[in-house]
Amino acid sequence: MKTKDFEPKIMTFLCNWCSYAGADLAGVSRLQYPTNTRVIRVPCSGRIDPLFILKCLQDGYDGVLISGCHPGDCHYISGNYVARRRFAILKTALEFMGIEPGRVQFSWVSAGEGEKFSQVISKVTEAVKVLGPMRKLVKAANSLVG
Amino acid sequence: MKVAKIKVKDNIEKTVLSFLRETIDKKLFDAILIPMMVPAGDSYAWVLAQDKSLLDGAYYLPPIMSVQGAKALSSVTKGGKVNKRVAAIMRPCEIRAAIELSKLNQIELENIFLISMDCPGALPLKDWLKDPKRGVDVFKKVIQHFVDEEPKPDKSVRPACAICHRFSDSDAVDLHIGILGTEGEDILFIPHSTQAEAIFAELGLSLNENLSRWQKGVDEVLKQRKKKRAQVQEELKSTVVGFDKLLDTFSNCINCHICQSVCPICYCRQCYFDSDKVKHPPDDYLMRAESKGNISLLPDKILFHLGRMSHMALSCVGCGACEDACPMSIKVAQIFSLIADRSQGLFNYIAGKSIEEPLPMRVYEDDEFHEVESP
Numbered sequence: 001m002k003t004k005d006f007e008p009k010i011m012t013f014l015c016n017w018c019s020y021a022g023a024d025l026a027g028v029s030r031l032q033y034p035t036n037t038r039v040i041r042v043p044c045s046g047r048i049d050p051l052f053i054l055k056c057l058q059d060g061y062d063g064v065l066i067s068g069c070h071p072g073d074c075h076y077i078s079g080n081y082v083a084r085r086r087f088a089i090l091k092t093a094l095e096f097m098g099i100e101p102g103r104v105q106f107s108w109v110s111a112g113e114g115e116k117f118s119q120v121i122s123k124v125t126e127a128v129k130v131l132g133p134m135r136k137l138v139k140a141a142n143s144l145v146g
Numbered sequence: 147m148k149v150a151k152i153k154v155k156d157n158i159e160k161t162v163l164s165f166l167r168e169t170i171d172k173k174l175f176d177a178i179l180i181p182m183m184v185p186a187g188d189s190y191a192w193v194l195a196q197d198k199s200l201l202d203g204a205y206y207l208p209p210i211m212s213v214q215g216a217k218a219l220s221s222v223t224k225g226g227k228v229n230k231r232v233a234a235i236m237r238p239c240e241i242r243a244a245i246e247l248s249k250l251n252q253i254e255l256e257n258i259f260l261i262s263m264d265c266p267g268a269l270p271l272k273d274w275l276k277d278p279k280r281g282v283d284v285f286k287k288v289i290q291h292f293v294d295e296e297p298k299p300d301k302s303v304r305p306a307c308a309i310c311h312r313f314s315d316s317d318a319v320d321l322h323i324g325i326l327g328t329e330g331e332d333i334l335f336i337p338h339s340t341q342a343e344a345i346f347a348e349l350g351l352s353l354n355e356n357l358s359r360w361q362k363g364v365d366e367v368l369k370q371r372k373k374k375r376a377q378v379q380e381e382l383k384s385t386v387v388g389f390d391k392l393l394d395t396f397s398n399c400i401n402c403h404i405c406q407s408v409c410p411i412c413y414c415r416q417c418y419f420d421s422d423k424v425k426h427p428p429d430d431y432l433m434r435a436e437s438k439g440n441i442s443l444l445p446d447k448i449l450f451h452l453g454r455m456s457h458m459a460l461s462c463v464g465c466g467a468c469e470d471a472c473p474m475s476i477k478v479a480q481i482f483s484l485i486a487d488r489s490q491g492l493f494n495y496i497a498g499k500s501i502e503e504p505l506p507m508r509v510y511e512d513d514e515f516h517e518v519e520s521p
Contacts, residue, residue, distance in 0.1 A: 050456035051418065051449075058449055060437055071512060081510035088515040089489045093456050096485055098389035105520050123521040135389060 008062035008128040012037040012121075013052070015045045015080075018069035018110045025114030033118035034125040037065065044068065046079025050090045053104055063103045063128035067120065070108040080108070100131050148353035149324070149360075150335040150346055158289070158325055161333055162206045162263075165349075169233065170198040174345050175259065176230035179219060181208045188278040192218035194232070206235050206261075206323070209285035211268040214467045215240030216410040220253045227256040235261040237268075238312055239465035242498025243410035245318050246461045249505050252413045259341065263323040264314050264364070266292035266300065267307025271470050293330045297367050299374065306466025306479040309375040314364050318500055321345075327363025334360050379484055386481055395481070396451050398474045401444040405468035405478050406454060411461045411497075419450045451478075455485050460506055461497045462486035 014020040020041050026033065038061075042048060045068025053064045066087070068080040087106045094101050105124050109117045154161045169175050181190040182204045190208040192215065195201055215236035222228065236244065241262045247253040266288050274281040284302050291298040299308065307313075315322045321342045324334035334355065337343045346353060386395045403420065406412045418424070424446050435441045462482050469479035490497060493506040 051453045054449060054452050054456070059434070078510060081512075082507060084515050084518060085493075085506060085510060087518045088492055089459065090456060091518055092488045092492065093452075093459070093485060096387055096455075096488070097392055097452065098387065106518050107520060120521060127521070 006129055006133060008036050008125065008133070009060065010037045010063040010065055010124060010128055011056040011061045012039045012065045012067070013042050013045070013048050014039055014109075015068040015075075016041055016043050017075040018073060018108075019045075019067035019117070021111035022067075022109040022113045022117040025111065026117045027114075029114045031114055031118040033121040036125045036128075037121055044074065044076050044079035045083035046074075046076065046086075048083060048086075050086060050093070053090065057099060057103065057134055060134070062131070062134040063105070063124060065105050065107070065120070065124045067107045067109045067117075070110050073110060099134075102127050102131055103134065147336065147357060149337070149355050149357055150351035150353055151355040152333045152335065152351070154328075154331055154333060158293075158330060158333060159205060159207070162323060163201055163204060165335070166204075166206070166233070166235070167198045167201055168349055169345065170196075170201075172348055174231070174348055175233045177232045178204075179215075179222070179232060179234040179236075180204045180206060181212075181215075183208075188275070194222065207237070207263055207265065207289075209269050209281050209288075210271055210274045211237065211240075211465070211467060211470065212271070214243060214408065214410040214465055216243030216247050216253065217408075219244050219258070220247050220410070220413070223254040223258065224252055227254040228258065231257055231259065233259040233261055235263075237265045237465075238262050238314065238316060239265070239310065239463050239498075240410075241316065241319055242312065242463040243465060245498040245501055246411055246463060246505075247413065248501065249508075250411075250413065250461070255501070259321070260319040261321045261323065262316065262319045264292070264326045265307075265310075267303030267310065267313070268466075268470075269302060270304045272475075273302070289325075290330065292367070293325050293328055293363070295327060295329055295363070297326065297363055297370070299370050304466050304470055305378070305477070306464060306469055306483070309371065309378050309480070309483060310464060310466075311368060311371045311375055312464070312496075312499075313367065313371065316499060318498065324357075324360045324364075326367060327359045327361070375483070378480060379487075382477070382480055382484060386477075387484075393448065396448055396476065397442075399447050399451070399476060400474055401447050401450070402473065403450070404471045404473065406450075408467040408471045409454075409458070410465065410467065411458050411463070412454070419446065419453065455482070458482070459485045459489040460493075460495065462490075463498045 014023055045066055048066055056064050074080040091101050107120050166178055177194050177196045179194050182193045184191050189212050219234050241260055244253055248255045269281055288300045291300045320339040322336040324336055464483055466479040472478055495506050
């Protein structure tokens with residue numbers, strides 16, 4: 001599939017306290033951004049198990065974006081710091097699995113950053129577009145799938 | 147560091163046991179957690195021995211690792227501390243798993259006296275079961291090669307053991323039993339806690355020997371194991387790293403989840419992968435098959451292994467129980483060694499090395515890992 005025809009599907013996990021409100025602000029401010037994302041609201045970025053991300057990639061999403069409160073702003077004090085450590089581990093694992101690390105992105109968006117939210121979505125969509133469709137844990141037509 | 151040297155009488159096994167018997171005699175311990183040969187003579191089971199006469203069938207270093215020792219200790223202390231003094235004698239990897247489990251609140255180490263030993267490795271269960279009697283002799287040779295003044299690697303140990311570079315002393319134990327470099331003539335008892343020193347005083351063991359001979363043996367084995375580890379990991383990278391290769395590696399998995407149930411660190415009461423969460427209505431599977439071309443059944447095999455990797459990598463102690471138990475001989479432990487080295491390296495953390503080091507997921511810094519933040 002050519003890059004320009006390809007519209008990726010991107011799963012977006014937003015924390016309830018900052019990034020989800022940031023997305024809301026982008027909406028009420030009528031900011032434009034690509035429609036490739038599907039949003040799941042989570043209580044905190046620290047709630048996200050690496051498994052959620054792997055499951056998304058396995059089940060046909062081409063990229064995953066996780067967004068939480070800025071460092072120091074976490075509603076639960078340290079959830080986003082823990083999340084950052086977790087994704088550092090996941091990144092090394094992704095390389096090991098042969099999944100391009102660019103498919104999983106992690107950012108901080110506060111409740112006041114509607115503008116930034118729309119930019120993040122644009123950038124992530126562009127980056128995943130360049131990477132192309134995620135291989136669906138399928139090797140070849142006659143091989144086995146996970 | 148000062149150590150006590152004991153002359154070997156008959157063999158190392160018997161000498162260590164007579165030391166343990168004496169600790170019970172002098173009421174230094176109320177019970178000893180130790181592997182014991184089962185009546186049929188073809189395996190070893192953990193026992194909490196209180197009667198010293200029962201120690202006759204005990205083996206401080208059995209040829210196989212039937213149950214990971216940390217699991218045995220966890221089964222005793224999961225509900226809280228023991229109120230008697232218990233000595234637990236385990237392989238270094240079992241000690242490390244016990245330390246990890248105590249950080250994960252699955253083991254309470256209070257009143258537990260940890261004893262480790264220089265470990266040559268264990269025999270693969272599959273080889274052992276073919277002929278346990280022969281296995282005993284094979285293991286005797288393994289130990290002989292190990293304690294030799296010029297130690298030689300032995301091909302009969304498990305692959306995970308052959309690449310193990312943490313086979314000897316650690317600060318996490320109370321007492322370490324050193325056998326390396328001694329030609330099987332002596333045993334070194336190396337104390338790491340005041341409690342251990344008190345026990346030595348009680349038993350009238352004097353601390354004076356120097357460690358140079360033992361240290362030389364340790365260094366030599368370490369050199370060999372590190373070389374082997376690097377070599378095996380390099381080969382492994384070319385066969386398992388990457389999308390297709392990883393799928394190939396796990397394609398013969400029969401989804402029995404034995405790697406999860408024997409793993410000392412996989413302690414969750416219910417695993418996500420055993421739950422109803424991964425059971426879907428029939429149409430879901432057809433939909434998946436449609437979008438991917440096909441799906442292999444049982445479903446979620448690969449996801450299970452990837453999930454375990456991401457959950458366990460930080461605490462994996464490299465004991466090899468998963469690989470030993472795998473009925474399909476998938477190189478689970480060797481693959482985990484790759485991923486564990488990488489992720490533990492991110493935090494300069496060594497699973498089970500010390501009780502003071504906090505689990506990396508329990509602490510954080512304001513200023514770190516900015517490279518994962520994007521865009």
